[in-house]
Amino acid sequence: MATGVLHLPKAEGHTILQLTSAYGPVYRTIKTAPPRDATTEEIPFVDISRIFDENLEVRKAVAEEIRVAATTIGFFYIKNHGIPDKVITAAQAAAQNFFHQPEEIKQRVNQANSKWFNGWNGPDSHRANPVESLDYRESFGFRYDPRYDPSVEDVDAIPQEIKDGFRAEEYCWTQTANLPHFKADVLEYWRSCLALARRLIRIFALALDLPEDYFDRMTSHPDAAVALNYYPTIPESAAKETDVEAVSIGSHTDLQFFTMLWQDQNGGLQVLNRDGQWLNAKPIHGTFVVNIGDYLMRITNDRFVSTVHRAKNFTKNERYSMPFFLGFNFNEICGVLPSCVDDEYPAKYEPISCSEWVHLRFKATNLEGGSGY
Ligand SMILES: O=C(O)CCC(=O)C(=O)O
Numbered sequence: 001m002a003t004g005v006l007h008l009p010k011a012e013g014h015t016i017l018q019l020t021s022a023y024g025p026v027y028r029t030i031k032t033a034p035p036r037d038a039t040t041e042e043i044p045f046v047d048i049s050r051i052f053d054e055n056l057e058v059r060k061a062v063a064e065e066i067r068v069a070a071t072t073i074g075f076f077y078i079k080n081h082g083i084p085d086k087v088i089t090a091a092q093a094a095a096q097n098f099f100h101q102p103e104e105i106k107q108r109v110n111q112a113n114s115k116w117f118n119g120w121n122g123p124d125s126h127r128a129n130p131v132e133s134l135d136y137r138e139s140f141g142f143r144y145d146p147r148y149d150p151s152v153e154d155v156d157a158i159p160q161e162i163k164d165g166f167r168a169e170e171y172c173w174t175q176t177a178n179l180p181h182f183k184a185d186v187l188e189y190w191r192s193c194l195a196l197a198r199r200l201i202r203i204f205a206l207a208l209d210l211p212e213d214y215f216d217r218m219t220s221h222p223d224a225a226v227a228l229n230y231y232p233t234i235p236e237s238a239a240k241e242t243d244v245e246a247v248s249i250g251s252h253t254d255l256q257f258f259t260m261l262w263q264d265q266n267g268g269l270q271v272l273n274r275d276g277q278w279l280n281a282k283p284i285h286g287t288f289v290v291n292i293g294d295y296l297m298r299i300t301n302d303r304f305v306s307t308v309h310r311a312k313n314f315t316k317n318e319r320y321s322m323p324f325f326l327g328f329n330f331n332e333i334c335g336v337l338p339s340c341v342d343d344e345y346p347a348k349y350e351p352i353s354c355s356e357w358v359h360l361r362f363k364a365t366n367l368e369g370g371s372g373y
């Protein structure tokens, strides 16, 4: 797959990076200069305690900060997000307990047995980017289940067309029941992220000059997934390889609306800016990193950018991250948003359902994608 890349023209100090997208392979020119730390101008901090303010003008001010970040780098940190430390710590401990188990126990919940990409991905099972190394990563992922969503009063009353899109599998919990707190702690994290994401999506609506509740109906039963990522140290021998770059998770864009990523203090997340320079998005205690996904980029007519990122763990420690991915209800069909078209910029894309979108990307990836859905 990498061979096609070599025929593309390269400028001095640059190289070409191939990426997978729902539209097929795409290419970016990137600098060969080593990654450098992002400045706060490049990846800004947004204090989101203000999204709970009663005053619309205050919420609009937050939306404006998010609009600027979303239209430039496509990444920002959120602070004062209100998710209690103890919820995060418990979920991270649950992840650690899970990944530290012998392989035969993790095999019980192997994603290979799943219909819908739930469960455990073992070492060497995924390659997020076709021209980089296999991911030095294990992960555990699970998807929206209305029974665990506190905003759902009556699961039976959910319309059939929405139910048809549910992709949860209970085996994630029955096959991990040997860890007594795993299900409770991981689901508590998922629920906290879901509640925050539902508030944030209203600020995204404001940032797009839409009524604040514009996306509410489309996210009543959303494709909301958590991945627990476990990254062992990349072995030195792999780091020395020159023909293929060793990565913890290869260069990719996330697929859906937006992602909220908690990462531990080890560092390793890198974000590709518009100049093709890799920036370290260093861990900052008490924050999440939020990034725009491909679906949001599409429905904003490319105004909001879905930015390439990857992770590399070259520390001596094992690294954990816990992204929460938000998409629309699976049956929801969305075209380019009314506020993102005008005479000068007509809609570039047809309406597409969330499920079709996910399907396209999985097809393009040969099911080798990152956890970024
Ligand atoms: O672990 C990280 O820092 C990034 C993870 C990620 O990009 C993903 O899971 O989609």
Ligand SMILES: [Fe+2]
Binding pocket: 252, 253, 254, 309, 370, 371, 372
């Ligand atoms: Fe990602």
